[in-house]
Amino acid sequence: MKxxxxxxxxxxxxxxEELAVLCTVTRQTIISLENGRYNPSIFLAHKISQIFHLTIEEAFLFEEDIHELR
Amino acid sequence: MKxxxxxxxxxxxxxxEELAVLCTVTRQTIISLENGRYNPSIFLAHKISQIFHLTIEEAFLFEEDIHELR
DNA sequence: ATTATACGTAAAGTTGACTTTACTTTTTGG
DNA sequence: CCAAAAAGTAAAGTCAACTTTACGTATAAT
Structure with missing residues (x-):
């Protein structure tokens, strides 16, 4: 995911490195996220979003819109 | 997580069951989420949130505020 | 009271998020 | 230019999210 x-x-x-420390994950995790090697857990996504004062949806880009309930 | x-x-x-189908996960996954047995992936969290027209942060409750960058 | 529908539990298996270690390459500053 | 800092790659291991299957319980309607 982008x-x-x-x-x-x-x-x-x-x-x-600094972001990794703030998130209490390893630098490798940050690199892998940035390079799209894998997707964040909801907790990591939330931590990163908070650090930058964004919502998860603002920091991470979800591609497909799914069927919604009206 | 709540x-x-x-x-x-x-x-x-x-x-x-209906929610599970909309999310394309199993009913057991929904039950386990509801009962706090485990936490959603970011994709499942996003799908569920979208179905109810909420953001992830509105549908799922994050407890601890973490150190933020000013 | 019985059936159908919804909700719940248990347990074993798969997969991917994240760690750890160790090394290489790129960027930056003096 | 050269060293230090930052960014990147690789590979093996752990753990939890999610599946699958198979039951058990609660609730609602006839």
């Missing part, structure tokens, strides 16, 4: 982490880090001038 | 799924289903008058 995300804005790389750009957000650049804008806020924090390194992957 | 969530509003049970109440949302009641209000919208849909069964766990």
């Amino acid at each position: 995300n804005r982490i790389q750009k957000l880090c650049r804008d806020k001038r924090i390194t992957q | 969530n509003r799924i049970q109440k949302l289903c009641r209000d919208k008058r849909i069964t766990q």
